[in-house]
Amino acid sequence: MDGEELTEQETALYDRQIRVWGADAQRRLSKAHILVSGLKGTVAEFCKNVVLAGVGSLTLIDDRPVTEEALSANFLIAPDENNLSGKSIAELCCDSLKDFNPMVRVSVEKGDLSSFGGDFYDKFDVVVVSCCSQTAKKLINEKCRKLAKRVAFYAVDCRDSCGEIFVDLQNYTYSKEAIAVPWKSLPRRMSKLYYAMRVIERFEEAEGRNPGQTSIEDLPKVLKLRKEVCEAHSLNESSIPDLLLERLVTGTREFPPVCAIVGGILGQEVIKAISGKGDPVKNFFFFDAMEGKGTIEDISEPNNGS
Amino acid sequence: MTSEQQLTAIKGAKVLMVGAGGIGCELLKTLALSGFQDIHIIDMDTIEVSNLNRQFLFRKSHVGQSKAKVARDAVLRFRPHISITPYHANVKDPDFKVDFFKQFNVVLNGLDNLDARRHVNRLCLAADVPLIESGTTGFLGQVTVHIKGKTECYECQPKPVPKTYPVCTITSTPSKFIHCIVWAKDLLFAKLFGDKNQDNDLNVRSTDATSSSEHAEDVFERKKGEGIGLYGRRIYDHVFGYNIEVALSNEETWKNRNRPRPIYSRDVLPFKLIQQNGNVDKNLMADAPSPVSAMASLGLKSPQDIWNLKENSRIFFESLKLFLVKREKEIGNLTFDKDDQLAVEFVTAAANVRASSFGILLHSLFEAKGIAGNIVHAVATTNAIIAGLIVIEAVKVLQNDANSYRMTYCLEHPSKKMLLMPVEPFEPNKSCYVCSEMPLLLEVNTHHSKLRDIVEKIVKAKLGMSCPLVMHGSALLYEVGDDLDKDMVANYAANLDKVLSGLPSPVTGGTILTVEDLHQELSCNINIKHREEFDKEKEPNGMVLSGWTQSPAKEKDDNASINNGASASNASSHAFSLEVKEDSETAIVPVATGSVPTGKKRKMFDISEDSVPDLSSVPDEVRSKNKLEEIDDDDGDDVVLLDDGCSDGVKKKRLR
Numbered sequence: 001m002d003g004e005e006l007t008e009q010e011t012a013l014y015d016r017q018i019r020v021w022g023a024d025a026q027r028r029l030s031k032a033h034i035l036v037s038g039l040k041g042t043v044a045e046f047c048k049n050v051v052l053a054g055v056g057s058l059t060l061i062d063d064r065p066v067t068e069e070a071l072s073a074n075f076l077i078a079p080d081e082n083n084l085s086g087k088s089i090a091e092l093c094c095d096s097l098k099d100f101n102p103m104v105r106v107s108v109e110k111g112d113l114s115s116f117g118g119d120f121y122d123k124f125d126v127v128v129v130s131c132c133s134q135t136a137k138k139l140i141n142e143k144c145r146k147l148a149k150r151v152a153f154y155a156v157d158c159r160d161s162c163g164e165i166f167v168d169l170q171n172y173t174y175s176k177e178a179i180a181v182p183w184k185s186l187p188r189r190m191s192k193l194y195y196a197m198r199v200i201e202r203f204e205e206a207e208g209r210n211p212g213q214t215s216i217e218d219l220p221k222v223l224k225l226r227k228e229v230c231e232a233h234s235l236n237e238s239s240i241p242d243l244l245l246e247r248l249v250t251g252t253r254e255f256p257p258v259c260a261i262v263g264g265i266l267g268q269e270v271i272k273a274i275s276g277k278g279d280p281v282k283n284f285f286f287f288d289a290m291e292g293k294g295t296i297e298d299i300s301e302p303n304n305g306s
Numbered sequence: 307m308t309s310e311q312q313l314t315a316i317k318g319a320k321v322l323m324v325g326a327g328g329i330g331c332e333l334l335k336t337l338a339l340s341g342f343q344d345i346h347i348i349d350m351d352t353i354e355v356s357n358l359n360r361q362f363l364f365r366k367s368h369v370g371q372s373k374a375k376v377a378r379d380a381v382l383r384f385r386p387h388i389s390i391t392p393y394h395a396n397v398k399d400p401d402f403k404v405d406f407f408k409q410f411n412v413v414l415n416g417l418d419n420l421d422a423r424r425h426v427n428r429l430c431l432a433a434d435v436p437l438i439e440s441g442t443t444g445f446l447g448q449v450t451v452h453i454k455g456k457t458e459c460y461e462c463q464p465k466p467v468p469k470t471y472p473v474c475t476i477t478s479t480p481s482k483f484i485h486c487i488v489w490a491k492d493l494l495f496a497k498l499f500g501d502k503n504q505d506n507d508l509n510v511r512s513t514d515a516t517s518s519s520e521h522a523e524d525v526f527e528r529k530k531g532e533g534i535g536l537y538g539r540r541i542y543d544h545v546f547g548y549n550i551e552v553a554l555s556n557e558e559t560w561k562n563r564n565r566p567r568p569i570y571s572r573d574v575l576p577f578k579l580i581q582q583n584g585n586v587d588k589n590l591m592a593d594a595p596s597p598v599s600a601m602a603s604l605g606l607k608s609p610q611d612i613w614n615l616k617e618n619s620r621i622f623f624e625s626l627k628l629f630l631v632k633r634e635k636e637i638g639n640l641t642f643d644k645d646d647q648l649a650v651e652f653v654t655a656a657a658n659v660r661a662s663s664f665g666i667l668l669h670s671l672f673e674a675k676g677i678a679g680n681i682v683h684a685v686a687t688t689n690a691i692i693a694g695l696i697v698i699e700a701v702k703v704l705q706n707d708a709n710s711y712r713m714t715y716c717l718e719h720p721s722k723k724m725l726l727m728p729v730e731p732f733e734p735n736k737s738c739y740v741c742s743e744m745p746l747l748l749e750v751n752t753h754h755s756k757l758r759d760i761v762e763k764i765v766k767a768k769l770g771m772s773c774p775l776v777m778h779g780s781a782l783l784y785e786v787g788d789d790l791d792k793d794m795v796a797n798y799a800a801n802l803d804k805v806l807s808g809l810p811s812p813v814t815g816g817t818i819l820t821v822e823d824l825h826q827e828l829s830c831n832i833n834i835k836h837r838e839e840f841d842k843e844k845e846p847n848g849m850v851l852s853g854w855t856q857s858p859a860k861e862k863d864d865n866a867s868i869n870n871g872a873s874a875s876n877a878s879s880h881a882f883s884l885e886v887k888e889d890s891e892t893a894i895v896p897v898a899t900g901s902v903p904t905g906k907k908r909k910m911f912d913i914s915e916d917s918v919p920d921l922s923s924v925p926d927e928v929r930s931k932n933k934l935e936e937i938d939d940d941d942g943d944d945v946v947l948l949d950d951g952c953s954d955g956v957k958k959k960r961l962r
């Protein structure tokens with residue numbers, strides 16, 4: 001296809017996966033540039049997966065200093081490095097990731113993702129965001145949308161033993177629409193997690209909290225918000241169980257097995273999107289360890305344009 | 307994140323991981339992050355370059371070192387205060403006895419072969435320790451929970467044995483590339499470079515009685531003073547030209563088949579070219595320890611390219627020459643090894659020339675290597691997902707939360723909107739010879755079959771026992787062990803060569819034999835039924851074992867021209883099988899075939915989207931689906947996630 005044979009070294013290293021997705025897909029992967037922001041456990045898993053898969057480059061954004069919480073589900077940071085360096089989470093993860101596959105360029109970008117302009121996003125084929133507000137997600141998604149080239153956008157978050165992936169391959173609904181769909185119009189057997197995550201997002205937004213900055217004390221307010229939202233959408237409140245909201249409000253730390261699962265699915269989806277092999281998820285993926293299901297939901301405006 | 311109870315269970319747990327490969331690396335990482343503090347890990351393998359794309363705890367500098375030890379060191383870097391005990395050893399070593407297993411709260415398998423999986427299953431049953439089993443192939447994977455007496459054991463459903471091919475398909479009427487590979491690898495390569503005393507069907511043709519084995523010997527032996535070029539040409543013309551002509555003379559064979567085309571070297575390559583073919587000196591002079599390669603000396607670079615007949619012929623001559631010149635000492639002792647570049651080159655070239663002759667599509671070296679070496683498709687993401695699911699089940703097992711145990715399938719395409727599909731575990735199979743007391747039935751001619759046949763072909767090959775003991779009532783007929791005295795050893799050796807009815811304690815129809823493996827602490831009874839006649843084609847062992855494997859569907863499969871596994875009774879010793887012995891961690895998906903991957907992937911799950919979700923019904927639906935797919939046999943690509951047809955006779959019951 002597009003010229004350039006894989007080198008002998010690449011063929012040897014990627015032998016087993018070329019047998020899964022073929023040499024063409026491997027070549028496309030090696031030319032793809034990925035940006036990730038918000039390096040908690042799930043994104044760390046994702047980064048490992050795409051670096052091993054052999055993407056062209058991976059750029060990391062996360063200026064936060066290392067805290068105990070940041071370490072809890074992140075195997076890319078050794079605890080001793082924590083004290084000795086004034087390095088950011090992104091910088092520490094970068095060092096580990098480089099080591100996983102010398103053929104992938106891993107680098108760090110500083111600054112606030114939502115402040116970057118279009119020319120910044122233009123450098124990438126895939127943008128993955130995590131641990132940021134609903135507003136920021138929408139903003140970044142829109143910036144990607146405005147570019148002449150297609151940039152695949154993903155938002156991923158895990159709380160307690162639940163995880164959610166949103167996918168916008170720009171041939172479909174984007175986040176602004178996907179989270180504003182009238183709930184009434186959604187199928188009855190919708191993942192409860194979809195509703196619950198929207199309530200939590202709204203709560204954090206309204207209270208001016210950072211993502212994940214909630215505790216059990218917030219539960220009454222969250223339940224009150226659920227009532228309002230459900231009424232506005234004419235949805236039965238029982239569609240969003242108390243227990244689920246309680247788990248999401250209190251279990252703000254990630255559960256490492258869920259990070260592995262959601263980071264694995266996200267890795268697979270990004271590989272599918274880049275390589276053009278297989279049919280990518282549209283447009284949400286949900287996982288809840290309590291029930292063990294990993295579900296795909298297609299959430300879009302019922303009648304576009306009306 | 308985790309409840310206090312969960313945390314307490316995790317912290318107090320002592321877990322054994324078997325396998326530090328693709329799933330193992332991911333699993334060890336996830337266990338450590340989740341708070342496990344006492345992890346033991348067994349793996350006999352050392353690290354290879356082709357592991358590095360997914361076994362992320364390993365670096366290039368670790369190639370050649372113990373997987374278990376390097377994995378431990380890598381994980382301690384981000385979780386320094388936990389205890390990880392590595393064993394660079396085979397889990398089948400007698401060191402790992404039942405008592406060893408008893409110290410663990412749960413055993414987690416990330417294994418790559420059926421043999422070890424069966425062994426661990428038995429030890430977990432004997433030690434009464436819960437087992438969580440896993441496997442992946444490409445984007446497919448699954449996790450199952452095995453608890454003695456509560457859920458089915460790993461062997462409750464018979465595992466498909468590797469695909470086998472009838473001799474005549476391989477020797478005379480290949481119709482797929484895999485047939486050409488098997489011919490090139492198991493016949494031609496073995497004949498030229500392997501043990502000369504091995505039986506070899508290279509010259510067998512369906513009805514040709516004229517070629518005596520002596521004649522065949524002459525052809526493949528290099529004559530005194532015969533130049534390498536001439537010798538190569540003679541072999542080439544014999545196997546691709548003369549043998550095809552002889553086969554063509556049997557008109558009956560070609561009535562409903564495309565006639566093959568004999569290929570002679572003079573038509574493909576002028577003699578001069580063969581002489582100049584390649585440059586051995588270049589290879590001889592190279593200081594670098596790079597392996598001897600025909601591709602290198604011919605300047606062919608990409609293993610992804612599909613060579614034409616001429617290129618394949620040149621590789622054929624060049625690799626043959628290199629074997630004779632550079633690796634003369636090994637000739638007579640070689641067996642095919644997928645990591646042996648020259649062997650892969652020779653087999654690829656020979657298979658492709660044969661494929662040209664039979665009008666079969668040619669393949670690249672990369673593809674041929676995958677087929678010949680039974681290389682398993684593997685990606686990091688599936689392993690990571692499966693490892694996460696294992697830990698989730700492990701936490702439930704530690705809390706004894708039996709009602710929420712699940713077996714989970716990781717799918718490539720969503721089914722009922724699910725990519726990860728949990729299913730309730732199944733009850734034990736009441737006729738499982740491993741976890742129940744149900745006896746097996748062996749039909750055998752007690753006047754013809756020897757004890758050796760039973761020990762080798764049944765007890766070891768079918769029942770998977772490695773240190774077997776055979777008893778008739780209280781009389782010991784056979785056992786192995788280091789502490790046996792000389793007389794006993796001689797006695798047992800003598801018994802092996804006796805026919806069953808001629809044993810000191812004669813075994814006849816109606817006899818009940820007890821076979822045991824002391825190491826696995828497994829014992830089972832076999833009812834002997836005498837039978838005079840056996841079908842040589844279909845029952846070449848002269849024995850039929852039934853019981854736990856028996857199912858009505860099986861008979862049909864056995865009659866099919868290709869033995870697609872699934873039968874414990876008559877996997878033909880005289881048919882060719884692609885041995886499932888992979889290098890990678892993942893290989894056989896449990897309750898699945900780990901058979902030959904050749905490329906195309908088939909969609910395995912096609913469950914109607916709008917049906918009411920009833921998870922318990924899924925496996926059976928999927929199973930019956932698979933059965934159909936199995937019969938529709940295309941290029942061996944049966945990467946099947948679930949049981950194939952063979953389990954139909956044993957109806958599974960949902961737990962609870």
Ligand SMILES: [Zn+2]
Nearest residue numbers: 459462738741
């Ligand atoms: Zn069983």
